[in-house]
Amino acid sequence: MMPMRACMTLIVISFTVLLAPSAIAANCGGSTPCNCGDSVIEDYVMTSDLGPCPGTGLIMNADGVTLDCAGHSITTDGSGWLSQGVDSIGNDAITVKNCVIDGFTNSIRVWYTTNSLFRNNTLTGSQYDGIWFYSGCDNNVIEGNNLSHTGNGIWIEINSDNNTIRDNVIEDCVNGYGGCINFLGVEHNRVIGNRIRDPASSFVWLMNYWYMTGPGSNHNMFRDNVFVGSGSSEDVVVEGTSVNNTFINVTMASESVASGSELFRGWYVDVMVDNGTDPVQGATVDMDNEDWSSSETTGLDGYASRKCVTSYAYYGGTVADKAFQASASKPGHISDSWGPAQVTDNMVIGDGSAVVLSLSCTPTNDCTGLECGHVDDGCGTMLDCGSCGQSEACVSNACQP
Structure with a gap:
C-alpha cells in the first residue's frame, strides 16, 4: 500500500511557492534580530523565544550559516498549512542547533542541502516529520536530537545519500504508516547509536521512491540502535527493490522483507587467543563468515580485531543463515578452533562472551x-x-x- 506521506510530496512541491513566507520575509542574523518568517543570512544566536508564528519559523538562506537557538523555542500558532519550523532549500554547510521546535507541519525541512549539521534540537508535535530531507541532501549529520510525537520522525528521500543519523532519541512516531526512520530511494546512509521508542507502525521503513516505480533504498548501514516497545507493523519493513541494507547490533524483534529486497543482520564478535591462562601474542587467527574471510595476528592482549559477523541474510523473501568459524595457530602450539556455527547475539569482551581459542604448547x-x-x-x-x-x-x- 502506498503511504499517505509519500502521496503528499507533490502537493508540498505544488504549494510551496504560494505558501512560503520567504516572499515577504526580511533578512536577519548577526546583530539583526530574527522574526517569524525571516531569512537567516548570517550566524545568529537567539536570545528569546520566537513565535507563535503564523507560518514558517525561520528560513536558512545562505551557505555556511549557523542558527543557534541557545535552548529557545520556535513555535507555531497553528494557522499555517505546510509550515516549517526551520526551512532550508539549496544551502551548503549550514548548522541548526540547540533549538526547541514545536507544532509545525515539519519541524525541520531540508531540500537540496549538503554538508550540514543538525544537532541537539528538541522537535515535538510535527504533523508530518521531525526532520525531512528531500532530494539531493547529501553528506549531512543529524546528531543528538530528541524527537517526540512527530508524524514520522526522520524522513529522507530521493537521492539523499551519505548522511549520518547518530545518537538521537526518537519517541512516539504517531502516524500509522511508515516508521520512525524512513528512507525512500536513498543510499549509503549510516544510522548509528539511536534509541527509538513506541512507534505507531515500524521503527525503520525502507522502500523505493514513489513506491515501486523509483529507485530503491540501497547499501544503508544500521549499527548499535536500540528499539523499545513495538508498533502495529514489523519492527523493520523493507519494501520494493531495496538491497544490501545491513543491521549490526540492532535490537529488532521482527522484519518484513519484500521479494525484491535484501536485509542482512549481524553482530559483533571478538576472538581472543590464550594458552589456558595468559594471552598469546603473535598467533594467527583465520576467520570465515561465508561471504568474507580474514587472517590476522593477535596483539599483546591476545585479541584479533573485532568483526561484524552476519547472522542471516534475507534475500527475496527467503532467510539464509550464515555460519561463522575461527581458528588460531602458532608455531610450537597445538591449534584450536570454534564453529562453524551461526552467531545470534554479540560475542564480545565486555560481557564475557568472546570466542576464546586456547593454544596448548607442543614440547620441543x-x-x-x-x-x-x-x-x-x-x-x-x-x-x-x-x-x-x-x-x-x-x-x-x-x-x-
Missing part, C-alpha cells in the same frame, strides 16, 4: 641424551634430567669428574 625438548641438570621443554616447564655422583659435576647437562 626432553632429557634424551642428557645426563643431568634441568632443561626447558620448550613450553616453560623445566624437566629434571637427573643428577651426577658425589665426585662429579653437571656441566652442560653432562656429568664430568
Whole structure:
C-alpha cells in the first residue's frame, strides 16, 4: 500500500511557492534580530523565544550559516498549512542547533542541502516529520536530537545519500504508516547509536521512491540502535527493490522483507587467543563468515580485531543463515578452533562472551641424551634430567669428574 506521506510530496512541491513566507520575509542574523518568517543570512544566536508564528519559523538562506537557538523555542500558532519550523532549500554547510521546535507541519525541512549539521534540537508535535530531507541532501549529520510525537520522525528521500543519523532519541512516531526512520530511494546512509521508542507502525521503513516505480533504498548501514516497545507493523519493513541494507547490533524483534529486497543482520564478535591462562601474542587467527574471510595476528592482549559477523541474510523473501568459524595457530602450539556455527547475539569482551581459542604448547625438548641438570621443554616447564655422583659435576647437562 502506498503511504499517505509519500502521496503528499507533490502537493508540498505544488504549494510551496504560494505558501512560503520567504516572499515577504526580511533578512536577519548577526546583530539583526530574527522574526517569524525571516531569512537567516548570517550566524545568529537567539536570545528569546520566537513565535507563535503564523507560518514558517525561520528560513536558512545562505551557505555556511549557523542558527543557534541557545535552548529557545520556535513555535507555531497553528494557522499555517505546510509550515516549517526551520526551512532550508539549496544551502551548503549550514548548522541548526540547540533549538526547541514545536507544532509545525515539519519541524525541520531540508531540500537540496549538503554538508550540514543538525544537532541537539528538541522537535515535538510535527504533523508530518521531525526532520525531512528531500532530494539531493547529501553528506549531512543529524546528531543528538530528541524527537517526540512527530508524524514520522526522520524522513529522507530521493537521492539523499551519505548522511549520518547518530545518537538521537526518537519517541512516539504517531502516524500509522511508515516508521520512525524512513528512507525512500536513498543510499549509503549510516544510522548509528539511536534509541527509538513506541512507534505507531515500524521503527525503520525502507522502500523505493514513489513506491515501486523509483529507485530503491540501497547499501544503508544500521549499527548499535536500540528499539523499545513495538508498533502495529514489523519492527523493520523493507519494501520494493531495496538491497544490501545491513543491521549490526540492532535490537529488532521482527522484519518484513519484500521479494525484491535484501536485509542482512549481524553482530559483533571478538576472538581472543590464550594458552589456558595468559594471552598469546603473535598467533594467527583465520576467520570465515561465508561471504568474507580474514587472517590476522593477535596483539599483546591476545585479541584479533573485532568483526561484524552476519547472522542471516534475507534475500527475496527467503532467510539464509550464515555460519561463522575461527581458528588460531602458532608455531610450537597445538591449534584450536570454534564453529562453524551461526552467531545470534554479540560475542564480545565486555560481557564475557568472546570466542576464546586456547593454544596448548607442543614440547620441543626432553632429557634424551642428557645426563643431568634441568632443561626447558620448550613450553616453560623445566624437566629434571637427573643428577651426577658425589665426585662429579653437571656441566652442560653432562656429568664430568
